[in-house]
Amino acid sequence: MTTDGALARLIRSSAERTAEPEAERCDLCAAPVLDGHPHLYDTADDQVCCVCGPCSVLFADGGTGDGRYRLVPRRRIRLDRVDTDVLGVPVGLVFFVPRADGTVTAEGPSPAGAMRWEIDADAWQRLAAACPELAAMEPDVEALLVNTVHGNDHHWIVPVDDCYRMIAVVRREWRGLSGGGRIWPAVEQFFDGLTERP
Template structure:
């Protein structure tokens, strides 16, 4: 049968096969309960990943000794350091092709890890020990980082570098948002607009009285 002979239900079936499947609701990775859009995450130190969990499983796995300490609950801190000493020299040492990056302490690797958004997701920039230490010394936020669960989020714009301490899942959320709208080598205008909006909301959050701001 030629393709021209496929009409009616057959044509509809081919159309459905070509179209992407609708997104499936996220479920707790331990008890399989359906999760709301806003839900908790745990850091899996063995797999170097984040897992989606319900409130009950999150509380259970955060108990001392649970799963031999494999899982760690994420912080809820949002801190800003407007008086950091990060300079263009520090940024060039990152050796990344985009204007945003985040760093965190990986206990499995026993080192600082630097990631940045890309069309394929989070990409790693391998820094030498001296460059990593220079970044740590340039902001007071770096000394406060909780391993595996918090990140130092940086953005370079013309004439300045913004510096925040955030829960690490916030950084992966940003990577996912940018991946959906990425065009060209550096993300394109739509990705830049997404970054502008994301960091504007982040600045508002760290400016509220409920959240500590380093100044």
């Protein structure tokens, strides 16, 4: 083997090692977490935290946490079309989160992260009266996720961490000022990967 070949292999091996992502850890106890691990929603900081299985048990059924941390549920429900036009949000890729204080927010992806609007709570209540699944959503931790861009008609009740995964997909694929051509195939792939679960 030539010295050049060994050096190239060493450089490639080093690059592969540094490119490997660091293992995710529980935000509470720092234990490693597996793919598909549970999440907590931190109501004070308005963010999702990774949590290991044993720590998640502490927050099941409204357990510990004094209301600050809420276990993010796993259920996903595909809905028939929901007329979200009545909520006045001018974008087709958006999620709506009813909050424990009675407010409702809408969030949509952008290259900088999520854009947020406050929705008229009365309009949301009228929509929820017409769609009982919306009335049964858990505040702060479940969302109505909608994609009507390019003729799509996706309407889902999902855990809020799914919504943040969708935002991450858009941020990862965004190119230039207009976003480029990679975003929408990636968003379609994201929605194709959603499956119903109780």
